[in-house]
Amino acid sequence: MEIEIATIGGYEAVGRQMTAVRAGDDVVIFDMGLNLSKVLIHDNVETERMHSLDLIDMGAIPDDRVMSELEGDVKAIVPTHGHLDHIGAISKLAHRYDAPIVATPFTIELVKQQIEGEQKFGVENDLVKMEAGETMRIGDHNELEFVNVTHSIIDAINPVLHTPEGAIVYGLDKRMDHTPVIGDPIDMERFREIGREGEGVLCYIEDCTNAGKKGRTPSESVARRHLKDVMYSVEDYDGGIVATTFSSHIARVKSLVEFAEDIGRQPVLLGRSMEKYSGTAERLDFVEFPDDLGMYGHRKSVDRTFKRIMNEGKENFLPIVTGHQGEPRAMLTRMGRGETPYELDNGDKVIFSARVIPEPTNEGQRYQSEKLLSMQGARIYDDIHVSGHLNREGHYQMLDALQPQNIVPAHQDLSGFSSYVSLAEDEGYKAGRDLHISRNGQMIQLVE
Ligand SMILES: [Zn+2]
Numbered sequence: 001m002e003i004e005i006a007t008i009g010g011y012e013a014v015g016r017q018m019t020a021v022r023a024g025d026d027v028v029i030f031d032m033g034l035n036l037s038k039v040l041i042h043d044n045v046e047t048e049r050m051h052s053l054d055l056i057d058m059g060a061i062p063d064d065r066v067m068s069e070l071e072g073d074v075k076a077i078v079p080t081h082g083h084l085d086h087i088g089a090i091s092k093l094a095h096r097y098d099a100p101i102v103a104t105p106f107t108i109e110l111v112k113q114q115i116e117g118e119q120k121f122g123v124e125n126d127l128v129k130m131e132a133g134e135t136m137r138i139g140d141h142n143e144l145e146f147v148n149v150t151h152s153i154i155d156a157i158n159p160v161l162h163t164p165e166g167a168i169v170y171g172l173d174k175r176m177d178h179t180p181v182i183g184d185p186i187d188m189e190r191f192r193e194i195g196r197e198g199e200g201v202l203c204y205i206e207d208c209t210n211a212g213k214k215g216r217t218p219s220e221s222v223a224r225r226h227l228k229d230v231m232y233s234v235e236d237y238d239g240g241i242v243a244t245t246f247s248s249h250i251a252r253v254k255s256l257v258e259f260a261e262d263i264g265r266q267p268v269l270l271g272r273s274m275e276k277y278s279g280t281a282e283r284l285d286f287v288e289f290p291d292d293l294g295m296y297g298h299r300k301s302v303d304r305t306f307k308r309i310m311n312e313g314k315e316n317f318l319p320i321v322t323g324h325q326g327e328p329r330a331m332l333t334r335m336g337r338g339e340t341p342y343e344l345d346n347g348d349k350v351i352f353s354a355r356v357i358p359e360p361t362n363e364g365q366r367y368q369s370e371k372l373l374s375m376q377g378a379r380i381y382d383d384i385h386v387s388g389h390l391n392r393e394g395h396y397q398m399l400d401a402l403q404p405q406n407i408v409p410a411h412q413d414l415s416g417f418s419s420y421v422s423l424a425e426d427e428g429y430k431a432g433r434d435l436h437i438s439r440n441g442q443m444i445q446l447v448e
Helices: 038-039 052-058 064-069 090-096 105-115 188-196 222-232 250-262 274-285 299-314 331-336 358-377 391-400 414-426
Strands: 001-011 020-024 026-030 073-078 100-105 126-130 133-137 143-148 157-163 166-171 199-205 241-245 267-272 294-296 317-321 349-353 380-381 406-410 442-447
Touching: 001 064, 001 406, 020 157, 020 166, 020 274, 026 143, 026 157, 052 090, 052 349, 073 133, 100 105, 105 126, 105 274, 143 188, 157 331, 166 188, 166 267, 188 391, 199 267, 199 442, 241 331, 241 406, 250 267, 250 274, 250 317, 250 349, 267 274, 267 299, 274 294, 294 299, 294 331, 299 317, 317 331, 317 414, 317 442, 391 414, 406 414
Parallel strands: 026 073, 073 100, 100 126, 166 199, 199 406, 241 317, 241 349, 267 294, 267 317, 349 380
Antiparallel strands: 001 020, 001 442, 020 026, 133 143, 143 157, 157 166
């Protein structure tokens, strides 16, 4: 059976991930993401109003024109998890394919909300829920399986396409977490089985982020302990404490909510995306929040809540807000600019349970936001975080478990690939032979 891989997006930068695998007559698309930095750099771009081709030219969504070179029918579109660089282009591109979108329940719900928010593109693909550990037939000869992985968002999986020539493992976005705060540990046992059963692993497509970092990525429970220590250390402070984190990082939001209560403060979630992700996770029973946990997204209700906090005393509350990257319209940035009714005093604490995404726009915006907060007297606690991606030893362990015949590095630019390439070459692979370095819009023929 012919096996071909189209590396469509995310092979020249992080963002707008999209990869297609053809096994005989069947094609499966993995991820269909957005490159948010290409959108945000322009001041007033409303992506919902733009044509897909203009968004492709902007570099915001994957250039899927190469799909016409793949001779087969798309049988499924499979987003691995709910981050926007993996699902953000579904609402703009999926209607071009007559295939269902297959994902885990939390991811499907986020996809559904996104499609509803951007109906202009007319995406009407079926939405099919599939849990980690389950499988689905793809055509007459292939099978799709979801393997549970751990990442900085709940309900993440690595999809595996089982073909008569061996398994294709799409390894994007995971950390090897054996003590996660929500959900099951990564299913390494299944990865080891897949590496040894049948024809083994024909190809492993891997997220190279952090391949240059030594050692092992710590578990989410380490970030949780760090956060607990920081929050308990300010228990006796009788002024304002504000926290921010990735709104899609439900495990972290859960920890913040719990420790706020431990130190005698009422947590409250503020900002549109805080309300969206936490509300969705709670509705789908991934997390149980206290009954009286307030979640407010709209500007008016947020400002009303800030007024209430100022009236009842800042020392009684812990607002958990958007703005960990200094995004200009996010809540914490507005607080820094003095645009909300919440007044910061000398000595108030601002907890960043996040790290700055290393990208010039973020770095500049975050710098500005922190400076504005500091100028009002705020004390900054930053980097209370662990990465959602594998470090070098995690990558080594994955190669050891899967023993792939071919590797395709992904999710980085060329310099980001280099550490992974040297790791793989140390393990006996060779660039140009069985280690395929690819660019956006290229094709790799694995079996002719
Ligand atoms: Zn991710």
